[in-house]
Amino acid sequence: MSNWSARKWVLAARPIGKPKESDFRFETGSVAQPGDNELLLRTKFLSLEPYIRARMDEAKSYATSTAIGEVMFGRTISEVLVSNHPAYSVGDIVLAKAGWQTLSLSNGKDLRKLDPMIAPPTAFVGVLGIPGSAAYIGMRVIGQPKPGETVVVAAASGAVGSLVGQLARRAGARAVGIVGGAEKCAFIKDKLGFDEAVDHRAADFEQRLAAACPKGVDVYFENVGGAVWTAVWPLLNQFARVPVCGLVAQFGAPVPPGPDRVPATIRQILSKSLTIRGFIVDNYPELFPDFEREIGAGLKDGSIHQREDVVDGLENAPAAFMGMLEGRNFGKLLIRVAD
Amino acid sequence: MSNWSARKWVLAARPIGKPKESDFRFETGSVAQPGDNELLLRTKFLSLEPYIRARMDEAKSYATSTAIGEVMFGRTISEVLVSNHPAYSVGDIVLAKAGWQTLSLSNGKDLRKLDPMIAPPTAFVGVLGIPGSAAYIGMRVIGQPKPGETVVVAAASGAVGSLVGQLARRAGARAVGIVGGAEKCAFIKDKLGFDEAVDHRAADFEQRLAAACPKGVDVYFENVGGAVWTAVWPLLNQFARVPVCGLVAQFGAPVPPGPDRVPATIRQILSKSLTIRGFIVDNYPELFPDFEREIGAGLKDGSIHQREDVVDGLENAPAAFMGMLEGRNFGKLLIRVAD
Numbered sequence: 198m199s200n201w202s203a204r205k206w207v208l209a210a211r212p213i214g215k216p217k218e219s220d221f222r223f224e225t226g227s228v229a230q231p232g233d234n235e236l237l238l239r240t241k242f243l244s245l246e247p248y249i250r251a252r253m254d255e256a257k258s259y260a261t262s263t264a265i266g267e268v269m270f271g272r273t274i275s276e277v278l279v280s281n282h283p284a285y286s287v288g289d290i291v292l293a294k295a296g297w298q299t300l301s302l303s304n305g306k307d308l309r310k311l312d313p314m315i316a317p318p319t320a321f322v323g324v325l326g327i328p329g330s331a332a333y334i335g336m337r338v339i340g341q342p343k344p345g346e347t348v349v350v351a352a353a354s355g356a357v358g359s360l361v362g363q364l365a366r367r368a369g370a371r372a373v374g375i376v377g378g379a380e381k382c383a384f385i386k387d388k389l390g391f392d393e394a395v396d397h398r399a400a401d402f403e404q405r406l407a408a409a410c411p412k413g414v415d416v417y418f419e420n421v422g423g424a425v426w427t428a429v430w431p432l433l434n435q436f437a438r439v440p441v442c443g444l445v446a447q448f449g450a451p452v453p454p455g456p457d458r459v460p461a462t463i464r465q466i467l468s469k470s471l472t473i474r475g476f477i478v479d480n481y482p483e484l485f486p487d488f489e490r491e492i493g494a495g496l497k498d499g500s501i502h503q504r505e506d507v508v509d510g511l512e513n514a515p516a517a518f519m520g521m522l523e524g525r526n527f528g529k530l531l532i533r534v535a536d
Numbered sequence: 537m538s539n540w541s542a543r544k545w546v547l548a549a550r551p552i553g554k555p556k557e558s559d560f561r562f563e564t565g566s567v568a569q570p571g572d573n574e575l576l577l578r579t580k581f582l583s584l585e586p587y588i589r590a591r592m593d594e595a596k597s598y599a600t601s602t603a604i605g606e607v608m609f610g611r612t613i614s615e616v617l618v619s620n621h622p623a624y625s626v627g628d629i630v631l632a633k634a635g636w637q638t639l640s641l642s643n644g645k646d647l648r649k650l651d652p653m654i655a656p657p658t659a660f661v662g663v664l665g666i667p668g669s670a671a672y673i674g675m676r677v678i679g680q681p682k683p684g685e686t687v688v689v690a691a692a693s694g695a696v697g698s699l700v701g702q703l704a705r706r707a708g709a710r711a712v713g714i715v716g717g718a719e720k721c722a723f724i725k726d727k728l729g730f731d732e733a734v735d736h737r738a739a740d741f742e743q744r745l746a747a748a749c750p751k752g753v754d755v756y757f758e759n760v761g762g763a764v765w766t767a768v769w770p771l772l773n774q775f776a777r778v779p780v781c782g783l784v785a786q787f788g789a790p791v792p793p794g795p796d797r798v799p800a801t802i803r804q805i806l807s808k809s810l811t812i813r814g815f816i817v818d819n820y821p822e823l824f825p826d827f828e829r830e831i832g833a834g835l836k837d838g839s840i841h842q843r844e845d846v847v848d849g850l851e852n853a854p855a856a857f858m859g860m861l862e863g864r865n866f867g868k869l870l871i872r873v874a875d
Contacts, residue, residue: 419802426802441805463758463765466780466814473812475805 201228201237205298206269206514212253215522220253221269221515228300230279236303237279240295243511243532244272244322245518246356269297269514272326273534274311274318285310292321297514299534315489316496323529324503325492328356330478333488335418335440336364338481339474344369346415349406349432351375351425353385353394354504356529357442360492361418362391363501370416373409375425377524384527389502403428418442433469441475504528540567540576544637545608545853551592554861559592560608560854567639569618575642576618579634582850582871583611583661584857585695608636608853611665612873613650613657624649631660636853638873654828655835662868663842664831667695669817672827674757674779675703677820678813683708685754688745688771690714690764692724692733693843695868696781699831700757701730702840709755712748714764716863723866728841742767757781772808780814843867 202225209222231237252263252270263270273295277285282305285291292309295301311318316325323329340361342348348365352358353374362372362385374391376382382394393409395402406428413434419426420442433439465471495501506528508517514532521530541564548561570576591602591609602609612634616624621644624630631648634640650657655664662668679700681687687704691697692713701711701724713730715721721733732748734741745767752773758765759781772778804810834840845867847856853871860869 441802463780463814466812467816468814470814470816470819471812472814473805473810475802475807475809475811477806477809480809 200230201300202226203228203298203300204511205296206511207266208253208263208269210265211255212250216250216253216515216519218515218519223512228302231281231302234282234305236277236282236285236305236308238273238275238291238293238295238301238303239278240273240275240293240299240301240511240534241290241536242274242319242322242507243295243297243514243534244274244319244326245514245521245526245530245532246272246328247522249518250522270294271296272322273301274322275301276535290318292318292326297511297532299511315493319505319529319531320496320503322531323356323505324360324496324501325489326356327478328529329360329492330481330485330488331420331442332357332360332364332418333492334478334481334484335442335476336361336368336416337484337487339438339440339472339476340365340416340418341438342368342370342416346370347373347410347412347434348416348418349373349375349410349414349429350418351397351421352524353389353391354381354527356503357420358418359385359389359503359528360501361420362389363495365416366390366392367500371412373406373414375406381527384504388504397425407432413437416440430465433465433471436470437472439471439473441473505531507531507533509533539569540639541565542567542637542639543850544635545850546605547592547602547608549604550594551589555589555592555854555858557854557858562851567641570620570641573621573644575616575621575624575644575647577612577614577630577632577634577640577642578617579612579614579632579638579640579850579873580629580875581613581658581661581846582634582636582853582873583613583658583665584853584860584865584869584871585611585667586861588857589861609633610635611661613661614640615874629657631657631665636850636871638850654832658844658868658870659835659842661870662695662844663699663835663840664828665695666817667868668699668831669820669824669827670759670781671696671699671703671757672831673817673820673823674781674815675700675707675755676823676826678779678811678815679704679755679757679777681707681709681755685709686712686749686751686773687755687757688712688714688749688753688768689757690736690760691863692728692730693720693866695842696759697757698724698728698842698867699840700759701728702834704755705729705731706839710751712745712753714745720866723843727843736764746771752776755779769804772804772810775809776811778810778812780812844870846870846872848872 204225206221210220212220273293275293277289290311342365348370350358350361353376365372372391373393374385375395385391385394395405395409414432417429417439506526511534545560549559551559612632614632616628629650681704687709689697689700692715704711711730712732713724714734724730724733734744734748753771756768756778845865850873
């Protein structure tokens with residue numbers, strides 16, 4: 198017995214390589230009344246991120262897998278519509294993992310009440326959320342940029358890359374961002390303060406990247422996979438650090454193509470004393486308080502910027518998601534599900 | 537005007553791949569009388585190590601290059617024959633970089649007086665020298681083995697590998713050594729305390745290595761290059777660490793063959809949170825006091841072992857060196873130049 202009608206996207210088929218429309222199915226159904234200690238949530242914003250692609254696979258990954266017919270995974274900014282839970286009141290804005298749907302039930306676990314005084318709620322899925330924490334932790338634990346060093350990051354207008362560049366600048370390092378297209382190049386230089394922007398669509402991309410890094414590369418924050426590695430590899434300086442984070446490029450392909458393979462030889466790793474290190478933010482909970490304090494303050498005082506790319510309507514989520522995997526979003530991608 | 541006749545090996549030609557006899561030339565000459573603040577040294581032992589191969593190349597390396605016609609590089613245990621230097625007396629035993637020759641002049645720089653009470657002098661080119669420090673620093677800074685973890689090292693009967701295994705055991709970890717031949721297998725288990733020994737000459741080497749590591753590999757101390765990487769890679773556990781140290785295999789080849797290429801994909805580096813990190817001992821001078829104290833104490837109390845492979849006569853240095861690059865030595869390789 199339910200009063201609530203909900204719409205949702207479920208996983209229809211496991212994609213081979215890039216997802217296509219038929220891998221998703223739009224369904225309408227009903228949501229049960231929340232029971233004791235349960236909540237009914239209305240999704241305001243759905244956050245789309247590359248790692249969702251990994252959950253569409255059956256393959257072992259660092260994340261768990263979404264079952265066929267199950268609602269697509271996603272973090273959301275949700276509003277409490279009904280609460281039978283002592284910790285939440287109607288109208289609270291929470292960070293949830295409600296997925297690609299308009300309404301959802303919750304037992305209160307995995308929720309976090311958001312304080313709009315700290316930052317706009319959508320920041321908590323962007324620069325103050327998992328993407329931001331990936332940039333922060335990767336730079337603090339592995340990248341460790343020093344004044345005068347050169348930091349390179351791809352997808353530099355996105356949620357992770359934009360913070361990587363801004364953190365590099367804060368540390369006194371040169372920030373070189375790789376993006377697609379002139380508009381994004383202008384954005385990261387003019388709005389985010391990157392020192393150089395390199396368009397990966399340029400035919401002479403490798404030459405341009407080298408020219409943008411005349412003193413070599415000290416930190417390459419790896420968050421895309423693909424061809425950038427090959428261009429960055431010969432530029433790496435002695436003692437360069439390579440935090441390995443997200444994986445936009447390769448989640449589009451079932452078998453990683455050539456460039457996904459690290460171009461490293463052990464001779465170069467040794468002769469340059471390189472550090473290549475994968476990390477998952479979940480393993481650094483002790484750094485989250487620092488992260489939220491520092492980046493929250495930066496958002497408040499205007500020294501940290503985030504661009505959001507908001508698409509209206511849950512029905513447009515698959516197209517927006519597929520576009521993101523091809524770099525067509527411009528900023529942190531959000532679906533506005535309800536006002 | 538000199539009373540001193542000396543013999544020496546000079547670099548005759550830059551090797552293409554593996555060095556051959558004609559790349560070395562034996563010469564006899566005279567050594568000048570030491571001047572003010574100079575010393576005349578007699579080489580007692582010449583230490584042969586894989587990195588000497590790198591110095592035979594013109595190519596940029598982490599070490600400098602030996603010129604054609606110049607005496608071959610090498611660390612030595614030398615005796616002071618004549619001293620015009622206030623810090624050294626006749627009869628002192630010193631660690632020097634005198635190279636492949638019987639006598640040499642020194643200005644006192646780059647010398648270190650050895651205290652035979654701490655350890656036998658040859659230990660200072662082995663387990664208490666650069667090879668030992670590579671094992672110690674790589675394990676302490678990068679490997680960081682924990683109780684119950686599995687540590688794999690190749691060339692496990694050599695100067696670096698033997699200490700890696702013994703340090704793993706000290707930390708409560710399982711030590712799995714890779715060596716060539718049954719005699720070395722028996723040695724590392726019976727004398728060095730390795731838990732498992734795997735013969736890389738076995739046709740089913742990869743299967744044997746996997747069987748020796750039923751709980752996977754947490755630390756792979758990379759000191760050889762070559763095919764071992766390929767076998768170890770699929771066995772690496774979550775959070776595995778790969779210190780990248782010496783390079784026996786690849787210094788035998790001018791262009792690194794396939795297996796020299798790290799088999800890593802960024803997907804695996806991320807999904808397993810791997811750390812792959814090159815290092816050079818020169819960059820960790822602050823750890824040398826700890827290293828010498830800990831390993832020196834271990835040598836004294838008998839808990840640290842080192843096997844030496846002593847070849848008599850400077851004339852045999854090239855053959856011994858070429859054999860070492862093919863793994864034919866059994867223990868730390870030394871040339872006894874003079875008693």
